[in-house]
Amino acid sequence: MADSAQAQKLVYLVTGGCGFLGEHVVRMLLQREPRLGELRVFDRHLDPWLEELKTGPVRVTAIQGDVTEAHEVAAAVAGAHVVIHTAGLVDVFGRASPETIHEVNVQGTRNVIEACVQTGTQFLVYTSSMEVVGPNTKGHPFYRGNEDTLYEAVHRHPYPCSKALAERLVLEANGREVHGGLPLVTCALRPTGIYGEGHQIMRDFYRQGLRLGGWLFRAIPASVEHGRVYVGNVAWMHVLAARELERRAALMGGQVYFCYDGSPYKSYEDFNMEFLGPCGLQLVGARPLLPYWVLVFLAALNALLQWLLRPLVLYAPLLNPYTLAVANTTFTVSTDKAQRHFGYEPLFSWEDSRTRTILWVQAAGSSAQ
Ligand SMILES: NC(=O)C1=CN([C@@H]2O[C@H](COP(=O)(O)OP(=O)(O)OC[C@H]3O[C@@H](n4cnc5c(N)ncnc54)[C@H](O)[C@@H]3O)[C@@H](O)[C@H]2O)C=CC1
Ligand SMILES: CC(C)CCC[C@@H](C)[C@H]1CC[C@H]2[C@@H]3[C@H](O)CC4=CC(=O)CC[C@]4(C)[C@H]3CC[C@]12C
Numbered sequence: 001m002a003d004s005a006q007a008q009k010l011v012y013l014v015t016g017g018c019g020f021l022g023e024h025v026v027r028m029l030l031q032r033e034p035r036l037g038e039l040r041v042f043d044r045h046l047d048p049w050l051e052e053l054k055t056g057p058v059r060v061t062a063i064q065g066d067v068t069e070a071h072e073v074a075a076a077v078a079g080a081h082v083v084i085h086t087a088g089l090v091d092v093f094g095r096a097s098p099e100t101i102h103e104v105n106v107q108g109t110r111n112v113i114e115a116c117v118q119t120g121t122q123f124l125v126y127t128s129s130m131e132v133v134g135p136n137t138k139g140h141p142f143y144r145g146n147e148d149t150l151y152e153a154v155h156r157h158p159y160p161c162s163k164a165l166a167e168r169l170v171l172e173a174n175g176r177e178v179h180g181g182l183p184l185v186t187c188a189l190r191p192t193g194i195y196g197e198g199h200q201i202m203r204d205f206y207r208q209g210l211r212l213g214g215w216l217f218r219a220i221p222a223s224v225e226h227g228r229v230y231v232g233n234v235a236w237m238h239v240l241a242a243r244e245l246e247r248r249a250a251l252m253g254g255q256v257y258f259c260y261d262g263s264p265y266k267s268y269e270d271f272n273m274e275f276l277g278p279c280g281l282q283l284v285g286a287r288p289l290l291p292y293w294v295l296v297f298l299a300a301l302n303a304l305l306q307w308l309l310r311p312l313v314l315y316a317p318l319l320n321p322y323t324l325a326v327a328n329t330t331f332t333v334s335t336d337k338a339q340r341h342f343g344y345e346p347l348f349s350w351e352d353s354r355t356r357t358i359l360w361v362q363a364a365g366s367s368a369q
Helices: 021-031 048-053 068-075 099-117 157-172 200-211 231-247 268-276 294-308 319-328 337-342 352-368
Strands: 011-016 037-043 058-065 082-085 125-126 142-145 185-190 193-194 215-217 228-230 255-258 283-285 331-333
Touching: 011 021, 011 068, 021 048, 037 068, 048 058, 058 255, 068 099, 068 142, 082 231, 082 283, 099 125, 125 193, 125 231, 125 352, 142 228, 157 185, 157 255, 157 337, 193 231, 193 268, 193 337, 200 215, 200 352, 228 231, 228 352, 231 337, 231 352, 255 268, 255 337, 268 283, 268 352
Parallel strands: 011 037, 011 082, 037 058, 082 125, 125 185, 142 331, 185 255, 193 228, 215 283
Antiparallel strands: none
């Protein structure tokens, strides 16, 4: 697509395009990618809002499919110029089995790579995660780190294990020859905790706070910083990376980029209060109300109950040993690599991101969606 780049209309495929992040990527492409000719949205579950998008100038093709099915992926990838692979099983609560998480996140990614190679698609952007790095099982802090910061990445939980393996597959595939003889160019974007319109855990916290009469109770010390990034900026970073991969293949190919923006460094709960506070909730306690060992005990109890009840019912509360460790370990990034490599600047300021999220929480919290 080199010479006629300005004129040629491109075909993009977004896997997981109906998910929280995927929807934002899809809408961002339609708004901000002038070379877009066709947008293929591939997901296991197609959402009704896709229908509205079909009336615009860009051809939007909804494809119901499963990334674990190699033939379905190959059919969707055939003829695409760029793939943004954001589909994944995000489960840190024990809802799915480790085998299923591996199958979707690792084998699904392998299928996407092989489909690119077989069909001649040259550009692949993969949605990785901060979890590929940490927090690690030892609870070491990662304080304002960047892509080159040395950190002992040790995983045991199926989700980070699967994201780390999948990211490695994507990076190792960079440079492979695709059908037609050209090299595959890949990169991986690593969001920290994403927030914004569509963030289900935020909505759940809001509803829980309403049920408790407007109160939430501090569980984690305010001094523990947790990295967060606005979904619109994560989507924008995907769109920009996908666009620039062709022009800057030598620089960007095989690289990883943390996703970042101007969101403040705060604890997980204090950050959530930036949105839940204006929606009428209050966080009780300058310090955690329960001693940490009680939380550790409750998290272990939840894990035991999950295991005992599994034959009868799925018990998957938010608090378990893994989520407690993540929430209780400082992990924040400070980097400008995406700016240096492909000119990324956040599209949404912190104030914009905050306002948009508050409006969504207010609407989502009071409706049944
Ligand atoms: N939510 C977060 O804070 C973060 C998410 N990520 C990554 O971002 C990506 C998107 O995550 P979210 O939007 O939060 O999750 P999500 O669950 O809202 O979206 C994932 C989408 O993938 C689809 N999907 C799942 N299994 C599939 C399969 N077998 N075949 C086809 N489609 C399938 C789902 O139907 C869903 O629409 C994931 O790869 C996740 O690992 C990375 C860092 C942080
Ligand atoms: C008081 C409790 C201990 C609070 C529980 C909060 C947890 C449910 C969430 C705290 C940190 C979140 C994770 C973090 O933002 C990093 C993530 C990256 C991903 O790729 C997927 C999601 C997640 C694991 C995210 C999940 C919820 C938390 C564990």
